[in-house]
Amino acid sequence: MSRIGKKAVSMPAGVSANIADGVLAVKGPKGQLTMPMSDDISYEIEGEGVLVKPANETKRARAFWGMQRTLVQNLVTGVTEGFSKVLEINGVGYRAKVQGKTLNMQLGYSHDVDFAIPEGIDIKTPDQTTIEISGMDKQQVGQVAAEIRRWRKPEPYKGKGIKYRGEYIFRKEGKKK
Template sequence: MSRIGKKPVGLPSGVTASVSGQTIEVKGPKGTRNFTATDDVTLAVEDGKVAITPRGSSKRARQQWGMSRTMVQNMVQGVTEGFKKELEIQGVGYRAQMQGKVLKLNLGLSHDVDFEVPEGVTVTAPKQTEIVIEGIDQQLVGQVAANIREWRKPEPYKGKGIRYKGEFIFRKEGKKK
């Protein structure tokens, strides 16, 4: 039995869910999201809650049961609160600024990096050393943050680079004479 799958997903006020076949659509104050579940689970909306039940007791059905419930929960959270990732930039001369839909990054390279912000997320740079990524799709927000971080990962000797806020960078000791 899936401990996660057993719990129904509650729909807060202002959020509606509709099921058609294997597709569930969740509407809320921040937008609309939809998810198509596999044929191994059944989706049902009843009493302001979304219930997911497995079809059969195969291993795949049990796996899809918990995963489908988590996907629906993330959609509900996305359309109500949204998701947010914060990045910090550390290094002399390293900075970021928004110009329209393009994030300009100065990262000590021979050229500036122009990062095109995809649809569905908003990127802001409140300070020159901070980047905030927000959106209703958890996967897209995380992927955009990872793509930005990929330009200059934190290095272990001085700690320079782009890191997630609160991320611990294991530091190494340099050469000794």
């Protein structure tokens, strides 16, 4: 039995859910998010929340149960609060700034790196070495953060590169004489 799956997803005031054509749609103050429903899981909309249960007693249904409940919770959180990730840039001359719908980064290459900001994502640069990524869809926010980080991953000797806020970079000792 899934401990997470047993709990109903509570919906705060101003949030509504709708099931139609195999798609669960959640609407809230920030907008609307949809998720395709799994055949192994049954979804029931009750007065104050969404209840997720396995549709049958197969191993696959029990395995998907907790994950599907968490995905529904992410939809509700996304339309009410949203999600955010913060990236930090370390390195001499490394900086970033938002110009319209592109993120312009100088990361030690011979050219500037321009990253097109996708729809549904908001990127802010409060200072030259901090990038704040926010949006409704948790998966999309994480994917954009990973794509930006991929341009210059932190290296283990000096720690130069783009890292998540709070991420620990395992440091190596340099060359000895």
